[in-house]
Amino acid sequence: MSQAPAQRETRERIAKALEGIDHQTSESRDGMTCVDVDRDGLHETLLRLRDFAGFSQITFVTAIDRHPAEPRFEVAHQLWACAYADRVRVRTRVNGDDPRLPSCVDLWPGAGFMERECFDMFGVGFDGHEGLKRLLMPEEYEHHPLRKEFPHQGIEPDKLYREWDAARRAEWEASS
C-alpha cells in the first residue's frame, strides 16, 4: 500500500524510537498509525514514544471489548505529537480473566482520569495507578457497563438506591 510521505515519516520516527521492542506497526482504516505491543512492553513503548519520537501528549485511553475473542480487551492509548502534527495509536490486548496492564500516570499525570474511566466501564486494571476507583458509576457498583455481557438496561440498576433507602428508613423507624 502506498503511503503518504507524512505517514512514512511518522512510521520511520516510530520505528527508530522503538528499536529493540517487540511491536508491529500498521495503518488503521481511519488512516492512523497503529502500534501493537504486548502488555509487558507497553510502558517502555509509551515512554520511548514520548521521549524519543516527540509524542508529548496523551489524548485518549480507552478499551474495546472483543468478546468472545481472546485476548478479550483491546486497550488503546492515543498520542499526539505537537511538533510533528501527527498521532499514533498504541494497542494492547489483555486477557478477560486477568485484565491488567501498566499504568502511564507516571508519564502523563493527566491519563489518570482516562484510566479511571476505562476501569469503571470495562474493569481493566492499571498497575501503578494510585486511587484507581470508579469515575462515573457509584463506587459500590458491581458491574462494568461497557462490557459485552452487560445488558444495556442494566442489572438491578436501582439496587444501590434501594439499599440506601432501606438503611435510611431503618434509621428513621428507630428514631421515631
Place this chain on the structure above:
Amino acid sequence: MGPLTPSALEPVETADAGFLATRADALVNWGRKNSLWPMPLGLSCCGIELMAMIGPKFDIARFGAEAARFSPRQCDLLIVAGTLTWKMAQACRTIYDQMPDPKWVIAMGVCSSSGGMYDSYAVVQGVDSLLPVDVYVPGCPPRPDAVIDALLKLQKRIERENPLKRVISGPATELDDTGTGARVYQPNAAVRRSMLDRHPHAPRAPRPLPHPGGEEEPS
C-alpha cells in the same frame, strides 16, 4: 396573586366595612396555590427550559411561582427537570425529604416522567419510582407554556385539598406509595394511588444475562 375565584371564596360585602366570609380551607388553599415556590432540580436539557420559564418572557411570577429558591427548606414545589440517574436519585430523594410539608412534585419532560429515550442502566425509569408525582409534563423538552399549564393544573388540584383536616384529626401522615418508607402528608393520597396504578413504573427486576452471541471476532 391570582384572582379570588367566586367558587372558592365568596366575598360578602357589607354596607360600610369590607370583610370577607369564607371557609378556612379555601383561604389556606388560595394562599398556598398562589405562592408555590419551586425547587428547580435542573438535571439536564429540560433545566434550560425551566430557566426560560422563570425568566421574564414566560414569567411565572404571574402565577406567584417565580420565587425559585435553591434551598429545599424554603420550597414547596419540586420540579424535576431532566434526566434523573440512579446515582442522582439519592440526592433527589433527599431534597424531597428536606422540603417542608405541604409539597408537590412536577415531573417535567419525558425523561423524568418515564425515562424517555434513555432506556438504560443509568437512568431512573420515571421519578415516580421514588417520589409521588402530582403532574407529568410530556415533551422533550416541554415548552415553558406546557409547564405553566402543569402549574395551573396543580393549582386547581390544590384548591380541592383539605389542609385543615390535619389540624382537626391529627397529621395525615402515612407511608408514601413508593415503598420507600418515608412518611409524607398526603391530602391527595387516593388520587396519587390511582395515578400510580395507572402508571406502574415498577423498578426493573433483575433479568437473565443475554448470552453474548457470535463466534467471530469483529474486524
